[in-house]
Amino acid sequence: MTSTIGQSIEALCNEQGLDRDMVIEAMKDAVKAAARKQFKNQDKTGDSIQVDWNSEEGDVEVSVQKTIVEEVENPSAELSLVEAQELAGDDVEIGDMLQIPLPREEMGRIAAQTAKQILVQKVREAIREKVYDEYVDRKGELINGMVKRFERGDLIVDLGNNLEAILPRKEQSRGEMWNQGERIRVVITDVSKEQKGQQITVSRGSPELIKRLFEMEVPEIYDETVVIKSAVREPGDRAKIAVSSNEKDVDPVGACVGMKGSRVQSIIKELRGEKIDIIEWSDEPSVFAANALSPAKVSQVRITDIENRGMTVIVGEDQLSLAIGKKGQNVRLATRLVGWDIKIVSEEVLKKEIALQMGRMIASGEAVPITELEGVTPIQAEALAEHGIEDIEKLAATSVDDLSEYLNVSLDEAEGILSSARTIVAAKEADGEESTPDQADVESSEAAEVAEIAEPVATEGASDLNSDGENTVKDDTSEAAKEGDAVAEAASESDVDTGSDENGPDNTNVEESAA
Incomplete structure (x- = not known):
């Protein structure tokens, strides 16, 4: 039994990578908790019970510590001199501390189960603490794993050494399908101390993943000749990455693309066909924004609001849809990459607006x-x-x-x-x-005025001729109407002055001729 306990501790330490002293302390705490329940008659409070580890025999020893007194008042912590001499001999004296071994065999099934539960809990806490200390500084690191199982849309990734990580649904890349047992590359995003569930959270949709992949594929990034300034993604669709060079002779974009695109193609393959735009970084926001809207060609960038980081990007009509992208994806990624609010405006529309505004200013005399x-x-x-x-x-x-x-x-x-x-x-x-009034409107207005003048002339002629008979009235009325038509025709043939007043000289002459 002794060898079994020692061997079990050694196996546990080797398997989980735990400290041996920590496991022994956990076992001592578990046995002490079980002994306090078992030996209540020896020590009601359990404070006097001690558990020690015998390293030579590889076993635990349970004992109770009592003080030798003349008259016992507290049986749990005190022992009479006579009883002490029977247990330890005549050498003991009043005031000495005596450790009395307790029979471990008397610890029943319930006590053993209690000790087991406490030991398992202590070991589990130690393992989680060890995992936390090991991985908390590895956030953003790329690790390899294997798809172990699926839980409600989440992926459980086996990292080896009996360690699992969770890949939540929201951290998965759209369009990627995984099979059980398939190898997978993920990046660590979070490490927790919680007792339930997996401690390590990993991601396939984080921008850190694309950074780590470029570090693996591009030696210039690994040795910091080329630096990744920022990266943004819409997992499964498109990603943008901004790079700069610390040496003038090194082209950062060319270094990331590789010979005939070999380097970037391997990353695209790992991301299951996700498109990647590699952009040269610039400390000038307008230049950086123009580069970030690649593959669209930008005509002009205007900083509209420095405090709120707003800018307007002007593009040609043929580049407008390319700059905006599918469902606004290109400008959305560029906005996140640059860190400025980007507004896309068509060059033709802007020119028309500016021309109309300035034309109105000129027309108003400004x-x-x-x-x-x-x-x-x-x-x-x-x-x-x-x-x-x-x-x-x-x-x-x-x-x-x-x-x-x-x-x-x-x-x-x-x-x-x-x-x-x-x-x-x-x-x-x-x-x-x-x-300016329209010429046709002026002519129409003038003709209406002439008609108003001609109507009373015809009416006056008709009333004068009523006394001479009906036929005469009709003939004379026809003549008056003809005269009125002639006057109207003469007025329409004459030149109309748009600046003349309604009661001006032209109208006066018309009235005289009608009379």
């Missing part, structure tokens, strides 16, 4: 500085002023060659500036046409 024009800087505006170009109209009338010479820019850039200026002038002219 002075619009040339610097408000897209592509014109304050220095360029000063250069144009030296050549007498101080407003949008003069700029729009300038030729491409002259403008290219004045600003020292390419013909394409000069053409873009002129196009913006001419668009604004065209918008101004359009607003001017909207404010």
